């Protein structure tokens with residue numbers, strides 16, 4: 001989800017890379033789950049998020065749609081996001097102890113928080129949102145440790161491909177005046193990247209690349 005905001009208003013004004021340290025340490029969030037509730041439809045899931053959550057829960061995309069995720073339009077494209085449930089509007093994966101029940105498989109946005117990504121010239125850097133986390137006395141942590149993702153170079157390449165692909169689709173749909181065509185494009189994206197099962201014995205990033213190639217061809 002893109003936001004047009006002035007970075008100087010929401011961050012400490014610095015841009016970070018994966019090997020930098022930033023004031024992120026929050027004592028393992030003990031006693032706090034403020035950012036796991038009341039988030040509306042803002043925790044948008046990319047294909048890797050759904051792949052990881054499916055592996056962790058044993059639920060396919062349709063199974064997750066029953067109670068844990070939902071579909072919404074983001075910048076003109078239909079994409080899944082984490083569902084908020086109950087009176088507390090809590091994430092469907094928050095357990096009764098106020099902890100994340102899918103911690104190892106939590107989505108990219110949850111891994112980042114309170115960091116955000118700032119995209120520029122085909123690359124991205126991180127920025128630290130200073131008004132988001134409720135905990136004081138935050139300690140410095142290396143960003144690679146915070147993001148906690150294996151095969152980072154492949155992961156970064158994937159994030160960039162997905163981001164710029166969505167940008168292209170957004171522009172394509174905005175130019176089109178044909179609602180039927182736009183809906184077909186959205187369904188193609190959902191089907192290719194989220195609904196069609198990935199082969200767990202093969203590298204996710206390779207499979208993503210193949211699907212991206214097919215979808216690009218279909219949209220061209």
Ligand code: SF4
Nearest residue numbers: 029032033035133134
């Ligand atoms: S607001 Fe901060 S301390 Fe609370 S759950 Fe989120 S990251 Fe953890």
Ligand code: SF4
Nearest residue numbers: 036091093094100110
């Ligand atoms: S997936 Fe986990 S970390 Fe993310 S909002 Fe839900 S409970 Fe919180």
